[in-house]
Amino acid sequence: MEYNISKNGTYSVIMLEGEVDLYCSPDARKIILKELKKGDDMLIDLSKVSYIDSSGIACLVEGYQVANKNEIKFALLGVSQGAMNVLKLARLDNVFTIYNSFDDIK
Amino acid sequence: MAKSKKIIELEMASDPALLSMMRCVVLHASMNAGCNNEQAENMVIAVNEACMNIIQHAYNNDVNNSISLQVYEESNKLVFRLIDHGNPFDVSKIKKRNLDEVRPGGLGLPMIETIMDKVDFFSSPEGNENILELVKIKH
Numbered sequence: 001m002e003y004n005i006s007k008n009g010t011y012s013v014i015m016l017e018g019e020v021d022l023y024c025s026p027d028a029r030k031i032i033l034k035e036l037k038k039g040d041d042m043l044i045d046l047s048k049v050s051y052i053d054s055s056g057i058a059c060l061v062e063g064y065q066v067a068n069k070n071e072i073k074f075a076l077l078g079v080s081q082g083a084m085n086v087l088k089l090a091r092l093d094n095v096f097t098i099y100n101s102f103d104d105i106k
Numbered sequence: 107m108a109k110s111k112k113i114i115e116l117e118m119a120s121d122p123a124l125l126s127m128m129r130c131v132v133l134h135a136s137m138n139a140g141c142n143n144e145q146a147e148n149m150v151i152a153v154n155e156a157c158m159n160i161i162q163h164a165y166n167n168d169v170n171n172s173i174s175l176q177v178y179e180e181s182n183k184l185v186f187r188l189i190d191h192g193n194p195f196d197v198s199k200i201k202k203r204n205l206d207e208v209r210p211g212g213l214g215l216p217m218i219e220t221i222m223d224k225v226d227f228f229s230s231p232e233g234n235e236n237i238l239e240l241v242k243i244k245h
């Protein structure tokens with residue numbers, strides 16, 4: 001897994017790339033939680049995620065919960081087809097705010 | 107009794123770093139057995155989650171153990187058999203997550219059950235192996 005952190009408006013954008021599985025989800029969790037501590041609204045860009053397992057999804061859920069607790073906006077961006085399939089299997093596709101692109105964010 | 111043909115047997119260490127390789131094997135085995143791309147990707151998700159459960163729960167994340175994956179093809183179904191020698195699996199103690207709850211963890215087994223048509227846990231007659239059998243009926 002590779003990642004990149006950037007800013008877009010008020011959002012901190014974490015782009016995850018490649019496979020987010022049990023091998024690297026502990027890293028993904030650390031990255032998301034560390035960035036959330038800054039207090040900026042957060043977008044997790046999943047457009048380049050080729051595979052995500054339940055441990056990766058658990059990182060997103062934890063981030064979502066921490067963000068909600070701290071009144072930070074937390075959303076997913078450009079979810080790849082594979083990642084969306086797993087979100088649907090976990091019945092979480094309707095839990096997260098999901099944007100197709102930056103243009104959809106108001 | 108339907109004729110069963112073993113199409114893959116893979117022995118791997120209980121190391122998360124090897125899951126990616128295992129997923130490639132399952133994807134290709136599933137497609138060779140007649141699954142379309144979407145079905146094969148779901149087989150990958152189910153078997154990956156099963157391997158994760160073995161690594162995390164049967165072996166407590168110790169990477170120095172083994173997982174055996176066998177894939178069988180029958181006329182109307184695909185069978186994935188996972189064998190480990192870790193902590194015995196007690197079905198009665200599994201805390202399955204209600205998928206309508208929003209919390210991290212406990213997602214693996216419900217996802218496996220959603221994808222597969224049959225999920226069986228049993229021990230070898232000698233009691234030293236945990237065997238998980240995932241069955242997908244071919245449509």
